[in-house]
Amino acid sequence: MSPKRQFQVVGKSVPKKDSMALATGGPMFTADMLPPKYLVARVLRSPHAHARISSIDSSKAEALDGVHAVLHHGNTPRVMRTTAGQGAPEPSPYDFTTFDNKVRFVGDRVAAVAAENAQIAEKALSLIEVEYEVLDPILEVRDALLPGAPVIHDEPDCRVVIPVPYEPSRNLASHVDMVVGDLDAGYEQADLVIDHEYECQYAQHCPIEPHVCLAEPMPDGRLRLTTSTQVPFHVRRIVAQAMQWPVSKIHVVKPRIGGGFGTKQEVLIEDVAAFLAVRTRMPVLFELDRSEEFTSRTRHPMVVRLKTGVKKDGSLTAVDLNVLSNTGAYGSHALTVSCNCGSKVLPLYRWPNIGFAADAVYTNMPVAGAYRGYGATQAYIAMEIQMDEIATSLGMDPLEFRRANLVRKGETSPVFKALGEGREGVDQAIESIGIDKCLRLGAKAIGWKRNRGRPGKGRFRRGVGMCCLMQGSSIPEVDMGSASLKLNEDGSFNLLVGATDLGTGSDTVLSQIAAEVLGVDIDKILVYSSDTDLTPFDVGAYASSTTYLSGEAVRKAALDIATQIRKVASAMMQKPLKDLHLKDGHVIAKDGQSLGLDRIALRTLYEEDQHQIAAFASHVTKKSPPPFSAHFAQVTVDIMTGMVKVEKYVTATDCGTAINPQLAEGQVEGAVVNGLSYALCEEFLFDENGRMKNDSFGQYRIFSSRDVPEMETILVPTYEKTGPFGAKSVSEIGINGPIPTISNAIFDAVGIRLRTSPFTPERVLQALDTQENLHR
Amino acid sequence: MEIHVTINGKQHLWQEPPGEILLNVLRKHGFNSVKFGCGEGECGACSILLDGKSVRACLLVAGQVHGREIVTAEGLGTVDDPHPIQQAFVDSGAVQCGFCTPGMVLSTKALLDKEPEPDRARIKQALDGNLCRCTGYVKIIDAVEKAAERMKR
Numbered sequence: 032m033s034p035k036r037q038f039q040v041v042g043k044s045v046p047k048k049d050s051m052a053l054a055t056g057g058p059m060f061t062a063d064m065l066p067p068k069y070l071v072a073r074v075l076r077s078p079h080a081h082a083r084i085s086s087i088d089s090s091k092a093e094a095l096d097g098v099h100a101v102l103h104h105g106n107t108p109r110v111m112r113t114t115a116g117q118g119a120p121e122p123s124p125y126d127f128t129t130f131d132n133k134v135r136f137v138g139d140r141v142a143a144v145a146a147e148n149a150q151i152a153e154k155a156l157s158l159i160e161v162e163y164e165v166l167d168p169i170l171e172v173r174d175a176l177l178p179g180a181p182v183i184h185d186e187p188d189c190r191v192v193i194p195v196p197y198e199p200s201r202n203l204a205s206h207v208d209m210v211v212g213d214l215d216a217g218y219e220q221a222d223l224v225i226d227h228e229y230e231c232q233y234a235q236h237c238p239i240e241p242h243v244c245l246a247e248p249m250p251d252g253r254l255r256l257t258t259s260t261q262v263p264f265h266v267r268r269i270v271a272q273a274m275q276w277p278v279s280k281i282h283v284v285k286p287r288i289g290g291g292f293g294t295k296q297e298v299l300i301e302d303v304a305a306f307l308a309v310r311t312r313m314p315v316l317f318e319l320d321r322s323e324e325f326t327s328r329t330r331h332p333m334v335v336r337l338k339t340g341v342k343k344d345g346s347l348t349a350v351d352l353n354v355l356s357n358t359g360a361y362g363s364h365a366l367t368v369s370c371n372c373g374s375k376v377l378p379l380y381r382w383p384n385i386g387f388a389a390d391a392v393y394t395n396m397p398v399a400g401a402y403r404g405y406g407a408t409q410a411y412i413a414m415e416i417q418m419d420e421i422a423t424s425l426g427m428d429p430l431e432f433r434r435a436n437l438v439r440k441g442e443t444s445p446v447f448k449a450l451g452e453g454r455e456g457v458d459q460a461i462e463s464i465g466i467d468k469c470l471r472l473g474a475k476a477i478g479w480k481r482n483r484g485r486p487g488k489g490r491f492r493r494g495v496g497m498c499c500l501m502q503g504s505s506i507p508e509v510d511m512g513s514a515s516l517k518l519n520e521d522g523s524f525n526l527l528v529g530a531t532d533l534g535t536g537s538d539t540v541l542s543q544i545a546a547e548v549l550g551v552d553i554d555k556i557l558v559y560s561s562d563t564d565l566t567p568f569d570v571g572a573y574a575s576s577t578t579y580l581s582g583e584a585v586r587k588a589a590l591d592i593a594t595q596i597r598k599v600a601s602a603m604m605q606k607p608l609k610d611l612h613l614k615d616g617h618v619i620a621k622d623g624q625s626l627g628l629d630r631i632a633l634r635t636l637y638e639e640d641q642h643q644i645a646a647f648a649s650h651v652t653k654k655s656p657p658p659f660s661a662h663f664a665q666v667t668v669d670i671m672t673g674m675v676k677v678e679k680y681v682t683a684t685d686c687g688t689a690i691n692p693q694l695a696e697g698q699v700e701g702a703v704v705n706g707l708s709y710a711l712c713e714e715f716l717f718d719e720n721g722r723m724k725n726d727s728f729g730q731y732r733i734f735s736s737r738d739v740p741e742m743e744t745i746l747v748p749t750y751e752k753t754g755p756f757g758a759k760s761v762s763e764i765g766i767n768g769p770i771p772t773i774s775n776a777i778f779d780a781v782g783i784r785l786r787t788s789p790f791t792p793e794r795v796l797q798a799l800d801t802q803e804n805l806h807r
Numbered sequence: 808m809e810i811h812v813t814i815n816g817k818q819h820l821w822q823e824p825p826g827e828i829l830l831n832v833l834r835k836h837g838f839n840s841v842k843f844g845c846g847e848g849e850c851g852a853c854s855i856l857l858d859g860k861s862v863r864a865c866l867l868v869a870g871q872v873h874g875r876e877i878v879t880a881e882g883l884g885t886v887d888d889p890h891p892i893q894q895a896f897v898d899s900g901a902v903q904c905g906f907c908t909p910g911m912v913l914s915t916k917a918l919l920d921k922e923p924e925p926d927r928a929r930i931k932q933a934l935d936g937n938l939c940r941c942t943g944y945v946k947i948i949d950a951v952e953k954a955a956e957r958m959k960r
């Protein structure tokens with residue numbers, strides 16, 4: 032297949048399949064699917080950051096009229112596991128059980144109630160009598176590894192289930208390191224060595240739909256979970272594990288979900304709903320409120336120390352990236368997020384000598400987890416600010432300095448092999464890379480040459496900044512996606528995929544891939560996804576995998592079913608197989624004769640040679656080809672107030688073939704605006720006891736339409752041979768750029784280097800003051 | 808109490824305790840396009856049109872809508888016969904997860920009913936109370952422009 036090939040459906044911005052049903056308000060989300068009678072679940076949460084539950088008495092709550100069940104550690108099984116929705120055996124530690132006799136952050140679960148309505152449930156929570164033995168907490172990440180620090184996971188049964196370092200006795204949730212080459216020699220050769228720390232903050236995904244799950248006991252003794260998840264198959268497995276049930280007794284359905292961004296890659300509420308439904312034999316709805324959502328799962332805050340060596344001519348000699356990651360009270364995704372700090376960042380440039388080490392530590396703070404960007408976001412802050420620092424120190428244009436050192440087509444990086452997700456990685460060469468064109472087009476759109484180094488005078492100073500990025504596409508040799516297709520009598524196809532559309536439009540993208548192979552209009556593909564009883568397995572929506580991984584499974588299944596169709600047609604038309612191809616809903620012969628797919632279906636279903644034309648395929652990737660991107664921003668800094676205003680933001684992104692350009696742009700824009708919001712205003716404020724103070728949209732501000740700058744989103748097509756029709760991933764990469772890009776633009780405007788986010792007016796003013804003092 | 812309310816052009820009679828939150832009552836009666844996102848008036852997922860104005864159903868109690876007129880996204884159009892605003896959202900790629908969309912569509916309607924030709928700055932301001940975490944707003948703003956354009960004709 033050549034890159035120049037013209038596609039019929041792929042590469043077209045067809046409307047997202049479910050978008051009209053959503054725009055007209057169709058009842059398509061979990062909370063829209065309630066049975067006539069159901070109970071409401073609420074959870075009692077810990078007021079302490081660190082405490083042992085010395086006693087718990089739920090008798091008064093149980094006696095309250097309308098209460099059907101109260102659960103706590105005294106009446107539920109203790110099964111250590113993880114909430115991280117990852118492939119089994121999970122790389123995250125088993126340090127969590129549904130209800131524990133210890134609480135480890137403010138907001139940790141203590142007990143749960145199922146009652147006839149929310150008011151009764153709330154009342155019941157207040158009647159549960161809990162005595163706590165309060166323990167010293169760790170509320171600062173740098174304190175976690177100090178000798179004598181409180182031990183957060185002192186339970187004897189916490190453990191890891193893959194062979195990786197894990198030392199709960201000193202609050203170490205994970206450790207990973209690697210060295211390639213000789214760092215000392217590298218720094219020796221360098222004319223310039225730069226060494227700084229960069230720090231980024233807690234943030235929450237803020238899906239507009241909070242986590243919500245409906246658990247329904249079925250008449251046959253099974254349990255159906257309708258839930259807002261990114262990982263239906265992992266939910267089935269992990270809930271079964273928690274309940275000590277066979278997987279076969281659980282049916283998970285994912286309807287439409289109102290955004291995920293990683294936070295719904297966790298099994299956070301399904302276990303509670305499931306236990307309550309089984310205990311009460313009634314349907315149970317468990318929906319987080321917004322304040323609970325804030326401390327459900329978060330981005331891992333990190334302190335990243337980066338040391339680089341370069342020669343005067345701008346060539347690189349050594350890099351050493353050291354990460355201290357705060358995983359909060361539980362180690363969900365601790366190791367794999369850490370790994371990504373190295374594996375998605377270090378291969379971007381041609382470092383001859385490379386060091387990487389990352390510790391993820393427990394604290395008594397909100398639990399971190401998967402969040403779009405997944406460690407790459409955090410490490411790119413350090414890398415891309417420091418690349419700017421090097422360039423300015425050497426008196427080089429930051430763009431040209433990067434360009435000279437970027438990885439090139441056909442090259443590899445030792446990091447790919449050295450660092451996987453919780454294990455060794457997979458070697459790969461870069462076959463598709465459009466970063467050069469991204470740089471060219473992005474620089475032009477922002478006016479890089481024209482605008483750089485011209486801050487102007489007066490109160491409002493202008494600056495431009497940029498950065499380069501890569502990510503991956505799926506987890507190679509780990510993740511699996513699959514698809515099935517069958518032909519119906521009107522020439523339509525049912526496409527069943529385990530892949531999980533969390534609003535990204537993957538159902539549409541996967542349908543486009545099938546339609547392209549089958550030569551039919553997208554309306555002929557009836558897609559149904561994410562139902563553990565009906566659709567084949569898929570790991571779910573994470574690691575930028577769906578288009579690249581599940582898409583290839585769809586393409587394989589479509590190729591198979593196309594061959595079956597051609598075989599039947601060959602018999603019906605009396606033509607050799609090789610002369611037949613599928614187009615416009617027909618099988619077309621070389622001589623122009625054609626036969627409708629409906630005719631073929633009618634014959635095989637009702638008339639002759641009767642069988643169901645159907646196919647089924649799975650896919651595991653051998654590679655994780657990176658998408659690449661260049662980001663550019665123009666900002667204005669108000670030196671009186673410290674206010675940073677982003678005037679214009681330009682991205683140019685190589686995601687291979689964009690199967691649906693409009694949806695791909697939407698992924699970039701959504702990720703970028705989330706990143707801008709993180710760069711400029713999002714942060715958790717804690718009181719001295721470790722309680723999040725600003726747990727509402729009123730106090731934790733996320734970007735609204737008013738905050739959005741002028742944006743230009745450029746897609747730079749390349750062709751990735753190993754992806755379906757040349758596609759790579761696009762959903763995560765965009766979130767990595769805003770912090771370094773804005774920081775670099777602020778430097779261009781006012782000459783201060785901000786290495787701690789977010790760039791609030793106070794922080795900018797403070798840095799400006801320090802600079803003034805220095806210059807006095 | 809007895810509440811008489813017109814929803815999407817139809818008369819309804821509710822028997823509800825006066826303090827019931829309107830959002831919950833609407834959802835209970837099957838108007839599922841009105842979404843729970845925060846319950847605090849901050850996200851706009853529960854937007855409805857009340858006598859033509861975009862308001863937050865989570866901040867009202869049922870008793871407050873007695874004798875008044877409500878429009879929800881269901882009432883604006885259907886899959887087979889959508890409102891031009893809904894069509895513009897679909898065509899512009901402004902719908903990702905779609906959870907914010909009913910509210911966005913209604914706030915757009917409230918805006919365009921008053922100001923048929925808003926510029927981008929005005930659109931951004933008018934949608935300020937409706938949060939979207941998926942789209943980055945760019946295509947939503949495009950959709951409003953497109954809808955305004957089409958509705959002029």
Ligand code: FES
Nearest residue numbers: 845846848851865
């Ligand atoms: S639910 Fe009403 S504004 Fe958020």
Ligand code: FES
Nearest residue numbers: 904905907939941
């Ligand atoms: S489309 Fe998901 S919140 Fe707007």
